[in-house]
Amino acid sequence: MGVKEEYLREVEALEAATDAAGVDESALPPFEGAIVVEDELPEMPAPIIGGILLETHKMLLTGPSKSHKTWGLINLAISVATGGYWLGFPCTKRKVLYVDFETDKRTLQKRIATVANAKGADVDQTRANLVVWPLRGTPCGLEEIVGELFRRCAKGEYGLVIIDPAYMVQDGDENNARDIREFFAKLDRLCVGLECAVVISHHHSKGAQGLKSAIDRGSGSGVFGRAPDAVLDMTELVLEAGTMEMARKVNSIGECRHPSAWRMSFTLREFEPRDALDLWFCFPLHQIDDTGLLADCKPNYGGQSEARKKQLKAENQGKVSQLDSACERLIGDGGFVYRDAVERELEWSITTVNRWLDRSKRFMRQPTSGGGKTKIVRRSADGGAQAKGACQDALPLNP
Numbered sequence: 001m002g003v004k005e006e007y008l009r010e011v012e013a014l015e016a017a018t019d020a021a022g023v024d025e026s027a028l029p030p031f032e033g034a035i036v037v038e039d040e041l042p043e044m045p046a047p048i049i050g051g052i053l054l055e056t057h058k059m060l061l062t063g064p065s066k067s068h069k070t071w072g073l074i075n076l077a078i079s080v081a082t083g084g085y086w087l088g089f090p091c092t093k094r095k096v097l098y099v100d101f102e103t104d105k106r107t108l109q110k111r112i113a114t115v116a117n118a119k120g121a122d123v124d125q126t127r128a129n130l131v132v133w134p135l136r137g138t139p140c141g142l143e144e145i146v147g148e149l150f151r152r153c154a155k156g157e158y159g160l161v162i163i164d165p166a167y168m169v170q171d172g173d174e175n176n177a178r179d180i181r182e183f184f185a186k187l188d189r190l191c192v193g194l195e196c197a198v199v200i201s202h203h204h205s206k207g208a209q210g211l212k213s214a215i216d217r218g219s220g221s222g223v224f225g226r227a228p229d230a231v232l233d234m235t236e237l238v239l240e241a242g243t244m245e246m247a248r249k250v251n252s253i254g255e256c257r258h259p260s261a262w263r264m265s266f267t268l269r270e271f272e273p274r275d276a277l278d279l280w281f282c283f284p285l286h287q288i289d290d291t292g293l294l295a296d297c298k299p300n301y302g303g304q305s306e307a308r309k310k311q312l313k314a315e316n317q318g319k320v321s322q323l324d325s326a327c328e329r330l331i332g333d334g335g336f337v338y339r340d341a342v343e344r345e346l347e348w349s350i351t352t353v354n355r356w357l358d359r360s361k362r363f364m365r366q367p368t369s370g371g372g373k374t375k376i377v378r379r380s381a382d383g384g385a386q387a388k389g390a391c392q393d394a395l396p397l398n399p
Contacts, residue, residue: 048080048160048197050090051271053230055159056191057198058184060166060224063234064204067262068281070103072234073162073201074115075285080160081129082121087264087277088288093125094159098132099145101168105134114284131158141171142186149190156195166202166224177223184227229269237261237278237297242358246351247280252291256282261294292351322346323356327363327376336366336375 035041045054053059063069079086083093100108109132116126149161163169172179187198202224225231239261244253253259264277278294279286296319326345330337343353357365357376366375 046092048092048094049076049086050092051274052089052232052266052268053197053199054270055197056195057229057270058187058191058227059197059199059230059232060228061199061201061232061234062204062224063201063262064236067234067236068260068286069201069234070100070164071111071115071281071284072286073164073199074098074111075119076199077130077160077162078112078116078119078121078126082125084119084121087279087286092159093129095129095157096131096160096162097149097153097158098130099135099161099163100132101135101138101163102165103134104136105132108132108134111284118285140169142169142183143171145169146186146190150193153194155193158194158196161190161194161196161198163198163200166200174224180223181227184223225267230271231267233265233267234262234279235265236300237263237294238300240297240355242355243293243297246355247289247291247293250291250293252289252293253280253282256280258283261289261297262286263294263297263299292349293355295349296352296355319356320359323353324360324362327360331376331378336377339365339374339376342376 045056047053048055048057049059061069061073076086076091077096077098078084079091080094081096084091098108103111112126112130112132115121116123145163166183167174170179170183172182174180187200190196191198243261244259247253247259260281262279262281264279266274266276268274278289278297280289280294281287323342323346326342327337330341330345339350339353342348343350346353354365357363360379362379363376364379366377368375
């Protein structure tokens, strides 16, 4: 018997078995025609986080251990509960359920109060719309959690369910693609069944993460980075020398005692791509860096090895050389060049030009009287300006 005949016999046997079982229709949904006319499109789910997450969709927040993910999720929960802003993104006011597996319930309540106070959130709205389910020390998998939520919650009652963290409710091996597909299938069932968005947190794998794509930094199977509708990844930044001092000078981080710097990357299925967001964590809130000071900072490549330190040093020296060449070219035989001309030439921000000027041994800033344009002049042998009466503006007091 040929291959074709054998195949046809198998098809006939399958059809006969289906008829014998009395199965008339597939359990899978039917085919649908494509819709081209905009007016005929189905109504889209409502946004929960503007430009990031829609209702009934899933979001994953990844980051290294002890990267303040829980503080960020509490901030998100309060923002949705009050219809406020989270990291500059508008949130739709909905009821929120926070399912927590890591924090002592007393500590969790204290953290919520601390974040709400720091945000200036409305106390009554937060109390009315934010519900917590403290499950630390309670061994249970996602299957049990989903079943219990279906018993306790009405469809549409909660607009957002946050599960923190993912590894505490995984029923299988996080490195097994099939197990993680089943994990996300259960989350989908929760999203659709309760008509809510679901946000989960997940930790980075060990080792250097800065060189990986954002969706591949989470520990375990690659399904973690591909199944969610939105993946937000937080990677710590290595602060360049003087960056923190400059940030304090322009009051970006104020009196924060132990700030840390982060870069949040976005992988979005339903929205257009967006640039990464540079953040400061000033306890207890993440706040956007609006100074541009973190733009040149590199991700933490894992432990700052000697090779990486040499690489950073080489990159820094390259920036200074690039700046020196541009200044030399623009000044030529003249005495100075205005800083904005250097910004345009290099396509750098004011902050970036200032940073590398402060490291240059050949050029420096010279503020003009009356708060006019800042000049760039050559340094003299003793480090001062060659032009008479010049003084160095070491920090961006006159940006």
